[in-house]
Amino acid sequence: MGIPAYWRTRAQRYALVGEVCHKCGAKIFPPRDVCPECSRPASDPFTFSGRGEVYSFSTIYQPPEGFEEFVPYTVAIVKLEEGPLVTAQLTDVDPAEVHIGMPVEMVTRKLREEGEEGQIIYGYKFRPLLRNTLTPRPSGQAA
Amino acid sequence: MKPVKDVGIIGYGAYVPRYRLPASEVARVWKNGEDVLPVHEKSVPGLDEDTATMAIEAARSALQRAGVDPQLIGAVWVGSESHPYAVKPTSTIVAEALGIVPNTLAGDWEFACKAGTEALQASIGLVGSGMARYALAIGMDTAQGRPGDALEYTAAAGGAAYIVGPAEEALAVFEGSFSYVTDTPDFFRRPYQHYPQHGSRFTGEPAYFKHIQAAAKALMEELGARPEDFTYAVFHQPNIKFPQQVAKMLGFRPEQIKPGLLVGEIGNTYAGSSLIGLSATLDAAKPGDRILLVSFGSGAGSDAFALRVTEAIEERRARAYLTREYVSRRKPIDYGLYVRYRRKLHMH
Known part of the structure; x- marks a missing residue:
């Protein structure tokens, strides 16, 4: 990704700013143009609390380019308390400590x-x- | 000094990374295990941490405690000697992450270990003049010492963030402040150099002790206060000995500096050092307590502040993580991992 692409996504990356559907109330992350629940246009920004739990995870030993210095690191699907699933790296944790259902922030x-x-x-x-x-x-x- | 309108701290937050390097590890590698250790251990940032990420976390806690609309914050000022970019502000990253952009001042401050309190003085002025309702001042560092140098024992990572606002909303009100600077080259780093130089013993008497005492005495004289009038005091803490010594020289008892004396467990967090001492002290304070805070930055100067804690402290304190929770979250590492985490290992 180039500078403009990173710049456009800064709010969602820095602070988990997604959207809330003003029709059905679904909380949406990452933000997109259409609500995945009711297919209506969705555009109101919504900042997620950042709390959730590990839904699934995998520890990476063969990293893609740009992530070499972090190995081994664990990537998880996190279920946010507002509903959406987000894929992200886990940090400040030893891979052996990670388990499904682990509360994270x-x-x-x-x-x-x-x-x-x-x-x-x-x-x-x-x-x-x-x-x-x-x-x-x-x-x-x-x- | 006192601004036109009374101001105080309405929110605060601390941050210390998870990793700790015991001083005995440095001594093992460089001194055959035989040295007088200036601290027990020091904090080390993880591979994905820098002054910006650490400032964001401390500022989030400060905002949570303040409970104000981030859009009302009129300045984001980050003091550090380890800004991630040489050119590009840390403060705009923090302001963006906290939802403070775009109608705000933002800038990075530099003055060795007193960059954070310099930002705090400026925040008092900005809010106290009515130019902004709230201002965010942060002191945060990921300090580096040359391998084998005396500073390697202590150069650590951490700091704290403060939201300054009107006295009526404050958890601690500023009674007054004072600043004292001279051109004293006790510690410096030239451009493009990775590690700083220091004047060894010269960092003590003409630098640390002179400036802290001068600022503390001048402020106490201005306020008509004596050491025993303060419940607590916090002095910049480059090692365990200096703050204890300067406290004694000024007439403070060991109990007064105890809650804020974290250096033995986390090392010297540079621009964050006195400010995280203050956050730990606020974590222990009761309404009515008076706190004296005196920073020191090489180059050299000291900022002194007198605070009076209000009834709001207890409820606000409970809204975010305590300084101690970060201090006690510790994973000790050996010198090898430290070399990797601090990127002293060249792979190419």
Whole structure:
């Protein structure tokens, strides 16, 4: 991806800003033009709380280009508490500790660097929830 | 100094990465295991962490505690000596991640270890003059010491974020502040150089001790306050010895600096050092407590602040992770992993 493509997706990458369907109320991530539940146009921004749980996962030892320095790392499908499934890297966790149903929370981390001279790409990852007694960050329409 | 309108801290948040390098590991590799260790261990950032990601997390907690609309924040100022880019602000990344963009000031501050408190002083001025309702000041670093140098024991990662706002909404009100600077070259890094130089013992008496004492004394004199009037005090903490020594020289008791003295467990977090000491102290404070905060930045200078904690502290504190929760989340690593995580290992 080039600079403009990363730039266009910065809100969803940094802060899990998706959409809410104003017809059926479905929470949508990543944002798209049409609600996947009711096929109506969907456009109201919605910031997800960042809380969820591991739905499935796999540990990567043979990474794609650009991710070599992070191996071994675990990629998970995370079920957000508002519903959508998101694929993301897990961080601050040893691969052996990861299990299905593990409560996680979103953090904004470095995804990769485009070489020594290129831009640094930041985005969402998930880490084990530090404490579950804390009230989650409010999710809502203020993006 | 005091602004036209009274201001205070309305939200705060800390961050410390998960990894710890025991000082004994540095001594094992470089000193045959025989050295006087300045800290027990230091925090080390993960491969996917830098000053921007760490600032974002601390600022999220600060915003959660403040409970205000991010669009009302009129400045995002990040103080650090380890900004991820040489040219391109860290502050715009933080402002974007927190939903503060686009109608805001944003900029990066540099003044060695006092870049964060410099941003805090400026926030007091901006909010206190009425130019902005709220301002976000952050001190955050991923500091590096040359392998084998004395700084390698302590150069660590972490920091804290503060949202400054009107005194009526504050969890701690600023009673006054003071700044004191001189041209003292105790520590510096030239462009394109990876590691800083320092003046060894010169970093003590003419630098750290002189500036902290001058700023602290001047502020206390301005306020007509004595050391015993403060419940707590926080001094910049480059190692365990210096803050304890300067506290004693100024007439503070060991109990007054205890809640904020984290350096033994996390190392020197540079621009984050005194500010994370303050966040740990706020985690322990009760309404009515008075706190003295004095930073030190090489080059050299100190910012001093006097705060009075309000009734709002307890409810706000419970809204986000405590400083201690990050400090106690620790995974010790050996020198080999440290070399990999800090990218001292060249693969090509």
